[in-house]
Amino acid sequence: MAEVGTNAGLLAVRLVTPDRVLLDATAEAVELPSMSGYLETLYGAAPLLAELGSGEVRLHGGSAGEQVFFVAWGCAEVLPERVTILAEVAMPLDEIDPEQVQAELRHGAELWEQAGDDPEKYDKANAVTRVAEAKLASVAHRNAEAGKR
Amino acid sequence: MANVLDLRRRIRSVKNTRQITKAMKMVSAAKLRRAQEHAMQARPYAQMLASVLDSVVRRSDLYNEETGEIMHPLLTERPEKNVLVLVIAGDKGFAGGFNANIGKAAQRFIQERLAMGQNVDLEPIGKKAIAFYKKNVPMAVYEHKEDRYDNDLARHIEEIRHRAAPVEIAAEHPTLLVKANISEIAALTDSIIARYGSAEIDSVYIVYNEFKSVISQRVVVEKLLPIRKLGSHEMTVMEEMTEEQKEAAGSAARKSGVALTLPEESAYEREAKLFGTANVDYIFDQSPDRIFRFLMPRYVTTQIFHAVLESIAAEHAARMTATDAATKNAEELIDRLSLTMNRARQAAITKEIIEIVSGAAAL
Numbered sequence: 244m245a246e247v248g249t250n251a252g253l254l255a256v257r258l259v260t261p262d263r264v265l266l267d268a269t270a271e272a273v274e275l276p277s278m279s280g281y282l283e284t285l286y287g288a289a290p291l292l293a294e295l296g297s298g299e300v301r302l303h304g305g306s307a308g309e310q311v312f313f314v315a316w317g318c319a320e321v322l323p324e325r326v327t328i329l330a331e332v333a334m335p336l337d338e339i340d341p342e343q344v345q346a347e348l349r350h351g352a353e354l355w356e357q358a359g360d361d362p363e364k365y366d367k368a369n370a371v372t373r374v375a376e377a378k379l380a381s382v383a384h385r386n387a388e389a390g391k392r
Numbered sequence: 393m394a395n396v397l398d399l400r401r402r403i404r405s406v407k408n409t410r411q412i413t414k415a416m417k418m419v420s421a422a423k424l425r426r427a428q429e430h431a432m433q434a435r436p437y438a439q440m441l442a443s444v445l446d447s448v449v450r451r452s453d454l455y456n457e458e459t460g461e462i463m464h465p466l467l468t469e470r471p472e473k474n475v476l477v478l479v480i481a482g483d484k485g486f487a488g489g490f491n492a493n494i495g496k497a498a499q500r501f502i503q504e505r506l507a508m509g510q511n512v513d514l515e516p517i518g519k520k521a522i523a524f525y526k527k528n529v530p531m532a533v534y535e536h537k538e539d540r541y542d543n544d545l546a547r548h549i550e551e552i553r554h555r556a557a558p559v560e561i562a563a564e565h566p567t568l569l570v571k572a573n574i575s576e577i578a579a580l581t582d583s584i585i586a587r588y589g590s591a592e593i594d595s596v597y598i599v600y601n602e603f604k605s606v607i608s609q610r611v612v613v614e615k616l617l618p619i620r621k622l623g624s625h626e627m628t629v630m631e632e633m634t635e636e637q638k639e640a641a642g643s644a645a646r647k648s649g650v651a652l653t654l655p656e657e658s659a660y661e662r663e664a665k666l667f668g669t670a671n672v673d674y675i676f677d678q679s680p681d682r683i684f685r686f687l688m689p690r691y692v693t694t695q696i697f698h699a700v701l702e703s704i705a706a707e708h709a710a711r712m713t714a715t716d717a718a719t720k721n722a723e724e725l726i727d728r729l730s731l732t733m734n735r736a737r738q739a740a741i742t743k744e745i746i747e748i749v750s751g752a753a754a755l
């Protein structure tokens with residue numbers, strides 16, 4: 244088990260992007276989009292390494308409060324007392340630009356169109372489209388939540 | 393002797409120039425500070441990527457049992473016949489020898505490679521680098537070929553390269569330095585890896601101005617692919633700063649309030665070294681092999697990103713130093729001209745007095 248420090252019961256969470264450390268906070272629980280589905284980690288979780296899927300990182304409790312970030316292309320390390328997320332794309336949901344997402348969708352379709360008979364190119368095209376669709380889903384989800392309130 | 397009015401006009405014009413170069417220096421210093429900060433903030437990600445790659449590869453089955461080498465296309469060496477060279481220069485001039493030095497270093501490297509009988513593909517990054525090659529190096533020609541299969545459902549698409557000259561421009565990147573956006577660099581990496589995978593190119597080098605601090609910079613050629621060792625930079629130094637240049641850069645930085653040395657390693661960076669390397673049995677949500685393969689292209693992207701950020705900082709530093717020297721020269725010129733002007737004015741006054749005095753004596 245992890246040592247009991249001042250942050251006992253809280254996970255240290257870091258979200259690191261190529262540009263900067265986007266988030267450095269503590270949280271009671273963190274939800275992550277792994278490639279194989281969402282997983283939620285609490286303090287004392289077993290060590291884990293996962294490839295990130297595209298989707299939302301949600302933080303609950305601790306200094307972070309309730310925060311949601313969209314992430315894609317990266318990997319995450321879970322240790323008993325800390326969660327570190329490495330993501331090429333990471334942003335608060337408010338910063339998702341729907342117009343840019345549409346451009347990404349078109350780019351994905353274009354890649355698909357140009358893939359010919361190369362399976363790797365299809366994978367790439369699918370991945371681009373998947374990330375764009377996940378962004379749209381996040382925005383829709385956020386809007387729905389805002390509507391409820 | 394020049395006329396006082398002319399001299400006064402010239403002094404005014406040099407003063408205006410000084411004003412402009414001084415303003416440019418302040419702007420460059422501010423941009424340099426921002427660029428330095430950006431480069432610092434980008435370090436944890438690059439470090440984490442290197443650490444986790446190093447860690448997962450040790451836990452993967454990617455090792456060749458006989459030779460102990462890692463089996464991954466980006467790590468496999470083959471004879472270099474076609475070399476890709478990325479050349480990062482600036483977007484603007486007025487930066488002393490910055491652009492010229494990079495051009496010279498790239499040229500030297502290209503000549504070396506040609507002498508070894510290798511073909512060179514160039515990808516200039518930044519407007520100055522593009523302008524440098526556009527005139528005398530031809531663009532690479534690709535033939536787009538599409539074959540329909542008999543069932544008419546699928547197509548076979550191929551881009552066939554027709555090499556006409558030993559040195560060609562494979563692509564240009566005029567906007568990459570403007571925002572230093574990671575997604576644009578990731579697209580560049582994708583295209584490089586695709587060409588590397590199809591053996592259109594056998595190795596990739598990047599020529600840029602490395603920036604450790606204002607007084608510690610050098611033009612280097614870094615080998616990007618194949619990767620020999622994760623987390624290390626394999627580079628050849630083409631040109632170092634002379635003591636004189638260091639002195640000039642140091643004095644410009646001190647006057648503009650730019651730190652001469654970069655801050656020490658941050659806590660984030662220390663932590664970044666440990667990312668994914670804990671001495672525990674990780675549960676792998678995906679296999680280490682898969683994580684390794686997924687992260688490898690990203691590692692290449694961060695290497696290019698790193699070079700781009702350093703080059704941007706170096707460009708601003710070069711411009712700051714150059715405009716500082718220009719300001720200093722303008723000041724000296726103003727001093728000299730003022731002296732000449734005062735002399736001319738005094739001479740005129742003396743002459744008038746002599747005329748008056750001799751006029752009075754004649755009466």
